[in-house]
Amino acid sequence: MLTAMLAIGVLAALFGLLLGFSAIRFKVEGDPIVDQIDSLLPQTQCGQCGYAGCRPYAEAIASGEADINQCPPGGEAGIQVLAELLGVDALPLNAEHGEHTEKRVAVIDEQTCIGCTLCIQACPVDAILGAAKQMHTVIESECTGCDLCVPPCPVDCIEMVPVKETISHWKWPYPENTRRSIAAASGEPC
Amino acid sequence: MRRLMVTLLEQPKRIHGGLHLDANKTQSLQQPLRSASVPGQLYIPLSQHIGEAAEPLVEVGDKVLKGQLIARSPGYISAPVHASSSGKVVAIGDYPVPHPSGMHAACIVIATDGEDRPADTRLRMDDVFNADPADIRQRVRDAGIVGLGGAGFPASVKLNPGPDREVDLLVINAAECEPYISCDEALMCSRPQEILDGVRIMRHALNASQVVIGIEDNMPTALVQLQHCLDQTGASDIQLTPVPTIYPAGGEKQLIYALTGEEVPSQGLPIDLGIVCHNVGTAGAIARALTQGEPLISRVVTVTGEGVRQPANLEVRIGTPVADLIEECGGYTDDVARLLMGGPMMGFSLPNDSVPSIKTTNCILAASYRETPQVTAASPCIRCSDCADVCPVSLLPQQLYWYAHARNFDQIQDYNLFDCIECGCCAQVCPSHIPLVQYYRFAKTEIWAMESERQFSDMSRQRHEFRIERLEREKKALEERRAKARKALKPKVGDANAKQAEIAAALQRVKAKKAAQSVGPLNTSDLTEEQRAKIAEVDRRRSSANGQP
Numbered sequence: 001m002l003t004a005m006l007a008i009g010v011l012a013a014l015f016g017l018l019l020g021f022s023a024i025r026f027k028v029e030g031d032p033i034v035d036q037i038d039s040l041l042p043q044t045q046c047g048q049c050g051y052a053g054c055r056p057y058a059e060a061i062a063s064g065e066a067d068i069n070q071c072p073p074g075g076e077a078g079i080q081v082l083a084e085l086l087g088v089d090a091l092p093l094n095a096e097h098g099e100h101t102e103k104r105v106a107v108i109d110e111q112t113c114i115g116c117t118l119c120i121q122a123c124p125v126d127a128i129l130g131a132a133k134q135m136h137t138v139i140e141s142e143c144t145g146c147d148l149c150v151p152p153c154p155v156d157c158i159e160m161v162p163v164k165e166t167i168s169h170w171k172w173p174y175p176e177n178t179r180r181s182i183a184a185a186s187g188e189p190c
Numbered sequence: 191m192r193r194l195m196v197t198l199l200e201q202p203k204r205i206h207g208g209l210h211l212d213a214n215k216t217q218s219l220q221q222p223l224r225s226a227s228v229p230g231q232l233y234i235p236l237s238q239h240i241g242e243a244a245e246p247l248v249e250v251g252d253k254v255l256k257g258q259l260i261a262r263s264p265g266y267i268s269a270p271v272h273a274s275s276s277g278k279v280v281a282i283g284d285y286p287v288p289h290p291s292g293m294h295a296a297c298i299v300i301a302t303d304g305e306d307r308p309a310d311t312r313l314r315m316d317d318v319f320n321a322d323p324a325d326i327r328q329r330v331r332d333a334g335i336v337g338l339g340g341a342g343f344p345a346s347v348k349l350n351p352g353p354d355r356e357v358d359l360l361v362i363n364a365a366e367c368e369p370y371i372s373c374d375e376a377l378m379c380s381r382p383q384e385i386l387d388g389v390r391i392m393r394h395a396l397n398a399s400q401v402v403i404g405i406e407d408n409m410p411t412a413l414v415q416l417q418h419c420l421d422q423t424g425a426s427d428i429q430l431t432p433v434p435t436i437y438p439a440g441g442e443k444q445l446i447y448a449l450t451g452e453e454v455p456s457q458g459l460p461i462d463l464g465i466v467c468h469n470v471g472t473a474g475a476i477a478r479a480l481t482q483g484e485p486l487i488s489r490v491v492t493v494t495g496e497g498v499r500q501p502a503n504l505e506v507r508i509g510t511p512v513a514d515l516i517e518e519c520g521g522y523t524d525d526v527a528r529l530l531m532g533g534p535m536m537g538f539s540l541p542n543d544s545v546p547s548i549k550t551t552n553c554i555l556a557a558s559y560r561e562t563p564q565v566t567a568a569s570p571c572i573r574c575s576d577c578a579d580v581c582p583v584s585l586l587p588q589q590l591y592w593y594a595h596a597r598n599f600d601q602i603q604d605y606n607l608f609d610c611i612e613c614g615c616c617a618q619v620c621p622s623h624i625p626l627v628q629y630y631r632f633a634k635t636e637i638w639a640m641e642s643e644r645q646f647s648d649m650s651r652q653r654h655e656f657r658i659e660r661l662e663r664e665k666k667a668l669e670e671r672r673a674k675a676r677k678a679l680k681p682k683v684g685d686a687n688a689k690q691a692e693i694a695a696a697l698q699r700v701k702a703k704k705a706a707q708s709v710g711p712l713n714t715s716d717l718t719e720e721q722r723a724k725i726a727e728v729d730r731r732r733s734s735a736n737g738q739p
Contacts, residue, residue: 042643043650053654125653126660144650167237170291171635175628 034062040081044073045124046146048098053124061086069093073145075100104145104160106138112157119149119158196358196464198402198429202448207580208436209615211535213408215372218494218501223376225488225505226518228275232300232509233546234260235287239342241267246298252279255309257485260298263331269344269549270334273309274487274507277302286545288531290538297546300509314483319394323349326395326480333479334486334549339363339440339469340532342550345476348468349395351461358464360398361449362389362473364405364412365433367440368533371553373490374470376503378405378412381474382419388473389428391480396466400429403470404445407432437535438613442467444582456609471552491547493519497526497556506547512554513543527562530555535614569622577616577626583609587616587626594629599637607633 037058044054049070051057060066061082068082069091076093083090093100108119108128115133120126127143130136138149138158150158237243244261254260254273261271280301284294313329315321331346351357362385366374378385393401405413416430433439433448443454446465454460460467471489478484487508494501499520506515512529516522530537531545533553547554555561577587586605593602610630617626717725 038651041647043647043654045650045654054651124657125650126657127653142649142653165293167287167289167291167293167295169639170289170293171639172290172628172631174632175625 031059031062034058036085037061037082040074040078040085041071042073042078042144044144044146046073046144046148048072050097067091067094070097072098072100103163105140105143105163106145106147106149107140107159107161108136108138109157109159110135110137112155114155116154118152118154122148122152124148195399196450196452198359198400198431198449199451202404202431202433203451204434205436205439205444205448205582206584207582207615208438208444209580209618210435211369211437213435214369214494215375215408218370218372218492218503219376221500221502223380223490223503223505226507226510226515228302228304228306228507229510229514230302231280231511232274232277232302232507233285233287233297233511234271234274234300234509235285235546235548236261236271236296236298237287238271238508238548238550239269239336239344241265241269241344243296244268244271246282246296248279248282248298250279250282253277254279254300255307257311257483257487258309259332259485260300263334263344267344267347269336269342270332271298271508272311272334272485272487273300274509275300275302276305276307286542288538288540288545288548288551292541297509308484311483311485313479313485315480318391318480321394323395323397326391329480330395330476332485333475335472335475335479336486336549337469338471338475338489338549338552340536340550340552345468345472348466349392351396351466355461356464357396357398357461357466358400359450359466360389360393360396360401361446361460361465361467362392362401362403362470363440363442363445363467364403364409364470365440365445365448366409367406367435367437368535368553369437370494370555371492371533372494373492373503373552375409375412376492377471377474377490378409379415382412382415384474384477385470386416386419386428387481388475388477391476392468392473393427398466401427402429402431402449404431404433404449406435406439408435437615438582438611441582441611441613443611456606486549489549489551491515491551492553493556494553495526495530495556496558496561497523497529498554499523506551508549509546511544511546512540515547515554516543516556522556523558525558525560526556527559528557530557534561535618536612566623568624571622571624574621576619576621580615580619582613582615583611585610590633591624591626591629594633597633597636599633599640602633603637607637610634 034055038055041054041058047053049057049066051060051066057066057071061068068086068088069079071078072093079090079093113135115130115135117130117132117136119136120128120130124146125142125144127139128136128149129139145160147160150160236246242263242265245264246261248254248260255276256273258273259270260273260279263270277300279298281299283296285297285299286292287295287297289295313333315326315329318326327346327349330349331344335345336342337345337348364374364378366372389401389403403416405416413430413432420426420428420430431449433445438444439448442460446460446463446467447453450465452463455462475486475489479486488505489508490503491506492503493515498516499522502519504515504518529540529543531540531551531554532538534555534557537553537555571588571591573588575588578585581587589605590602590607590610593605607630612627612630614627617624620626
């Protein structure tokens with residue numbers, strides 16, 4: 001009886017120590033689900049979801065505070081992957097937060113720009129180059145198309161233009177499975 | 191540890207799958223290889239290769255000479271572009287280019303002057319076989335030479351195996367396996383010596399121990415010509431191996447397997463086995479550049495099909511519009527139905543004949559109605575596995591189709607989508623007429639687009655995080671500055687106290703002084719009685735005098 005109690009006691013102490021050790025040694029920093037959600041968001045940092053950026057929105061989704069359908073830049077495809085990750089039903093995009101549009105970039109009309117730096121302060125990814133009373137310009141390859149620079153501009157010299165499709169970005173279309181048209185059968189054997 | 195040497199097989203192996211197709215090469219081989227005339231206008235695209243597009247060095251109105259550099263390569267994986275003939279630059283802008291999208295891209299348009307005056311290119315090397323391989327690579331690069339087999343990968347990059355890699359085997363790909371295309375065969379028949387020179391230059395640059403030219407066994411004339419050239423010099427440094435004619439034996443990995451029995455690893459490169467593979471046309475272009483000083487400004491193009499009157503192989507200037515080539519071959523026949531660039535299996539249709547022929551153009555196929563595939567309704571996949579039987583890469587085409595159809599881009603990569611060479615064998619044999627290759631191409635470009643989007647969003651996240659960090663840092667710095675400023679003020683506050691104390695002390699002193707002074711003038715304290723009486727009398731007199739002015 002005593003031996004059994006001792007043995008159980010020793011085992012309990014051992015496992016307790018092991019658990020205690022692993023709790024400290026293998027402690028997970030931060031919330032991994034937030035990182036996972038954040039990695040699926042488009043990182044436009046536009047704030048259309050009602051949060052201050054993609055990461056705050058990811059945190060809100062993780063805590064159950066926000067729905068997964070508040071991100072217009074991510075569109076339906078973004079909702080789909082979020083739904084898959086979280087194991088919930090995909091919802092249609094909430095129209096309150098805006099509509100999904102094609103990728104656009106900001107372009108500053110350099111003739112009109114007065115160099116006020118307000119757009120530079122608004123840009124969430126530091127994609128606008130310029131200084132006070134100097135002409136500003138958008139670094140096109142880094143612009144996420146978030147629209148945040150447009151409202152602060154006092155002279156309305158910023159325009160959002162759709163990204164032009166080039167050959168290097170061109171994608172093969174989804175095949176028409178019903179009939180093979182001559183044009184679409186370009187890669188097909190005779 | 192040193193890898194084992196790659197050994198060439200006595201008897202080439204048969205590749206997995208593949209198809210026996212009607213060669214249809216004789217039509218274009220009836221006439222000898224000839225040069226196409228210089229067209230009135232050359233449309234030279236800036237991106238004719240894999241990698242970054244070249245950057246123009248000329249402006250509209252500039253006069254250019256044949257072989258003159260007109261656009262430089264901005265990066266390592268890129269190739270410069272040269273003027274194919276002398277003339278004047280009349281435009282730089284977007285024009286139709288040969289691409290399955292049918293889109294326009296940046297071109298330099300040259301109005302030729304017909305004089306064909308050459309520029310001094312300084313590409314020629316006098317003693318090429320004693321030259322430094324790095325020097326050879328640089329000149330191949332400067333000559334704008336890219337793989338002429340079809341992909342257009344910069345040749346100089348493939349001539350550089352890397353510092354710690356040895357090349358056991360240089361494979362020259364002369365297995366032109368796709369039906370209708372005969373440009374390599376025509377080149378071998380008419381300029382065998384040039385090819386052998388180029389092969390030897392490549393061998394020297396790569397320091398390869400063995401060289402083999404893999405040639406399809408349905409090109410006897412080319413084989414005889416090359417053998418004859420080798421025999422004349424009595425050289426046995428280059429081996430000629432006929433490989434069985436089967437489509438697609440001319441695929442890089444397929445040819446390597448046929449010749450050595452070794453498989454290039456999935457998503458790997460031949461160099462992983464110590465093998466480098468170059469196209470036979472590339473060898474010719476390298477010989478031309480380094481022995482004659484001519485950069486890549488022309489190539490052999492097969493113009494064929496029932497839609498053209500006199501099929502032929504032509505030496506074509508880069509940038510020549512397809513319409514000019516058709517004209518050169520007697521024009522269209524009445525039953526032309528479709529224009530393809532490349533062969534019937536892997537080529538793509540051209541929207542019209544205004545597009546130019548470029549560095550990677552091996553064939554212009556003007557197909558008749560008879561040669562054009564029937565428009566057939568695709569039926570559901572019946573899992574017959576014919577596609578898997580013919581796949582030269584031993585993939586599972588039906589699974590790839592299934593996942594591409596469902597847009598399941600994770601699963602499709604598990605089935606090695608990116609090892610697919612898009613040869614079209616599976617679609618050719620599919621009894622349900624499913625456009626399989628189109629599904630694979632669709633999936634590949636979708637995955638690439640997703641990948642680049644992911645990279646962009648990662649970059650945006652990083653930039654956003656950096657911005658937040660920067661703002662916090664700036665805020666902190668500002669606070670620190672303010673705190674410092676406040677601190678700097680504090681000694682002043684102390685001073686003020688001290689000053690106040692000083693002032694107080696001074697006031698005290700003044701007070702004391704005043705007190706002292708207020709005592710001082712009273713020099714009437716120790717006077718005698720007599721003196722006091724006198725003072726009193728004077729005061730009285732003064733006051734009475736004051737009272738009666």
